[in-house]
Amino acid sequence: MRCLGCFRTTKDVYCKKCKKLLFDNQKISLVLNFNKKEFLSTTVELSEHLSISGVQDKISLKIENKTLIPTTKDGTFLLKPIPLMEYGELLEDVARNEHFTMQLANQVYKIETAQNGLIAFSDGELAYITKRFDRQDGIKIKQEDFCALAEHSEQSHGKNYKYDYSYEEIGELIKKYLPTYKLEMVKYFKLVLFNYLVGNGDAHLKNFSVTQRKTKEYGLSPAYDLLSSSIHLPHESRTALELFKAYETSSFEANGFYTYDDFVAFADILGLPKKMAKGIIKTFISNKATTIELLNKSFLSDEAKQRYRVLFEDRIRAVSYRYTL
Numbered sequence: 001m002r003c004l005g006c007f008r009t010t011k012d013v014y015c016k017k018c019k020k021l022l023f024d025n026q027k028i029s030l031v032l033n034f035n036k037k038e039f040l041s042t043t044v045e046l047s048e049h050l051s052i053s054g055v056q057d058k059i060s061l062k063i064e065n066k067t068l069i070p071t072t073k074d075g076t077f078l079l080k081p082i083p084l085m086e087y088g089e090l091l092e093d094v095a096r097n098e099h100f101t102m103q104l105a106n107q108v109y110k111i112e113t114a115q116n117g118l119i120a121f122s123d124g125e126l127a128y129i130t131k132r133f134d135r136q137d138g139i140k141i142k143q144e145d146f147c148a149l150a151e152h153s154e155q156s157h158g159k160n161y162k163y164d165y166s167y168e169e170i171g172e173l174i175k176k177y178l179p180t181y182k183l184e185m186v187k188y189f190k191l192v193l194f195n196y197l198v199g200n201g202d203a204h205l206k207n208f209s210v211t212q213r214k215t216k217e218y219g220l221s222p223a224y225d226l227l228s229s230s231i232h233l234p235h236e237s238r239t240a241l242e243l244f245k246a247y248e249t250s251s252f253e254a255n256g257f258y259t260y261d262d263f264v265a266f267a268d269i270l271g272l273p274k275k276m277a278k279g280i281i282k283t284f285i286s287n288k289a290t291t292i293e294l295l296n297k298s299f300l301s302d303e304a305k306q307r308y309r310v311l312f313e314d315r316i317r318a319v320s321y322r323y324t325l
Helices: 016-023 036-046 052-057 091-107 167-177 181-198 250-255 260-270 274-286 288-297 302-320
Strands: 059-064 067-070 077-080 116-120 126-131 143-145 209-212 218-220
Touching (some): 016 116, 067 077, 077 091, 091 288, 091 302, 167 181, 181 218, 181 260, 181 274, 181 302, 260 274, 260 302, 288 302
Antiparallel strands (some): 059 077, 143 209, 209 218
């Protein structure tokens, strides 16, 4: 069978490495003891502060008596079942999509991500599970998302507050708040480029954050909430935010979508050396075959795999295209 973490062949639900990374080698039941309907009902009962819409997004879990159970306190995992949305396509693949995209980011593109996997409800339906990186040895680690850093909220900026910004401006916040911003900016550039290649049109302000390190300094959090949203919402924008706050390359003006020129210009604005930026882009483009190989090992349906591949190959062509030589 394939590991529900890394896709490698294993004799158990998870391989030894994924058991260690995800569950710290704790001996627990690797199948949830409730189905999604029971999960939704139990979660609502656990807290009067949880709305149905919130429950559909994610729920906190903790290990108790060698079993993962829903909780509103001291949770160490987040569980995301297949969403109960009334719009979108291939919704049965959403959890598998996030799992694959997170694994792709980590395994192929060497982007640090939250530990994650798939886990089965008692009726066999798979859900996405991720280990919280803002918890360590029972202690909550300080974390702020970029909505907070940008001082954006629904009250101050309206319902579109998570999208009323640019990736360039996030870069400015990284430079302002992170002492090691030169290193963090490289990580940030890679993550923005990766999101574009996989068609993540929902990489908004809240999906980037900073956490406090052991040195007490802050750095970018491991990547989370990565998925190819465009295979479910094919008519959405190619990016959640614009790359630039007040700038257009001649390539974008001519083509109407981001290409090689745009990402080189974006890297320059972030302060990355041009040679480094071009090297990163070249490396990411060269990962095409490895990406397809891992995609074929994923738990996505055949139709979702096909859509993912077509979209990814289209983005590879876009990022490979040079309007100005």
